[in-house]
Amino acid sequence: MSSPAKNMNKTAGKYHAVRKRKMTVILILAALLVLSMILALGIGSVFIPPGDVLLAIGNALFPALISAPEGAADIVLNFRMPRILLAVLTGVALAAAGAVMQGLLRNPLVSPFTLGLSSAASFGAALMIVLGPAVFGAFFAGSVVFLGFEFTTKSLLLILSAFLFGWLSVIIVYMISRVRQTSQAVMVLAGVVIGYLFQAGLLALKYVSNDDALREIVTWMMGGMWGATWQTVCILTPVVLLCFFLIERRAWDLNTLSSGDDVARNLGINVDRFRITGLLIVSFAASACLAFTGIIGFVGLMAPHICRMLIGNDYRYLLPASALMGALILLISDTVARVILAPVEIPVGVIMYVLGGIFFLFLITKGHGRYLS
């Protein structure tokens, strides 16, 4: 390969300059995320300075080389770390899902929340919590060993059920979008209504359930990270990473779809199949996370749009940037939720509703003409 610096035409020069800027933004976001994670690990009822946080992590990774700081290791590794990783994973999954849905359905207002997937997946998980023991009996409480890790069947069934209901909501909106001349607003309206239906289902479950996990179902409807355990993180990490790479590989197809179905077909894409598989992949990752967090709204709308403004719509860079931005937004919000009214914790979902609601209004008013067609 010849060096791009030589014989570069004007277009190549521009392309590489812009690419460098996009990479810089992605690196900055990654650095900010790592920094926020270290700070978030230290913040809480007991404050642990960043240095001790790093020592505790270092000790867990290289016990022979680094000794753990007094008392901090347990809090950092066993109490705060799973929760922080869950927030990061959920942020990644929801933001990437939002970006991909916006591209696949060619609608800037869709996201896991505005398509009803958040509510549907949460309902699916709650339904499994309520009905699982009766339906699956002892199997529900059992566990399976996979790759040396032990997973409870309960958590796997939760993911499955969340995904089935989440997928149902996406498919309904997808069908509606295929009816001729469906406007972008109608698609979102359908999603919001489906979201309401499943939220009603969640409320109804409250009355038939004795489960401790559902007694506070109103809080569950607002979404939170307190369901985090190392086991959850170990299941979700491969799911989210795998889905992310599967969809990142199709970045050019997402770019091409922005030119319309006809042009995309002309450029060799099997449009209908791509739309279904793409939605399937991101719905799976998002549902799996939502099965443990409850309804989290708007991350999937905010992160991709902020990133579009920063680096443009090329999905090769937009996807990683959105994922990092989503993780950052959700992690910071969850940390604020933990400490703002300490010792009382508020659900991070509430913060997302407030932030997201304002952002949504911005999108449909200021963004008018630019976003809505």
Place this chain on the structure above:
Amino acid sequence: MKITVENLTQKYGSHTVLDEVSFTTESGKVTALLGPNGSGKSTLIKTIADILPPAGGRILVNDRDIAEVSKSERAKMIGYVPQYFHYTSFTSVLDTVLIGRRPYMSWSVSDEDLEAVDAALSTMHIEDLADRYVNELSGGQRQRVFIARALAQNPEFFLFDEPTSSLDLRHQLETLSVMQDVVHKNNSGMIAALHDLNLALRYADQVVLVKEGTIYADGKPEDVLTADAVRDVYGVESEVVEKETGRFILSYEPSY
């Protein structure tokens, strides 16, 4: 390359839009597709582009049924520019033209891709727009961007659906003459749906005149575009005049 449309029938639901249409065109020729609104030009172009499957008949590419050509191979053979455009905000002109390279790229962009984009931008005289967002361009500027995208695709055959509909006088002539150059020099093929009979007279080597989903006439522009044909197909009275600068059709009133 040769494209043969063979007894092509096309329907939307039960509404027949194209009825047993047949014609042939080949590399090195500019073919103008003419006909009134709703006569089926766009439908014909989309079917040739393999976007709509035919309801009857076949499209042959070098005597091979296009349905048997793989998608990726077809994407390198036929480039399509639609009548109506889709685009999103926050996409630069450069990135938009780069999309035309989709059939050649898996993830990364090669120097060859960037050269093709560079050539396409300069052919359409839009190098200066490279950094601009497509949604912030004028309609005519945007139309030239989408033609550049098809040029970057570097197909053997171009299908243009009203490529000059938003262009000013100068850019209409410029775009068609540039495309005529590309076709004649690279020995590629081109079918363009047009509404301006004088552009067809000036730039086309072949004219296919469509009336209500059937072919009214197919041949050399000066043979097809007569005052009688214009009256029969468009319902307009006109006069064909020969000047030093070429042949023109002057239409003056609807016929009754």
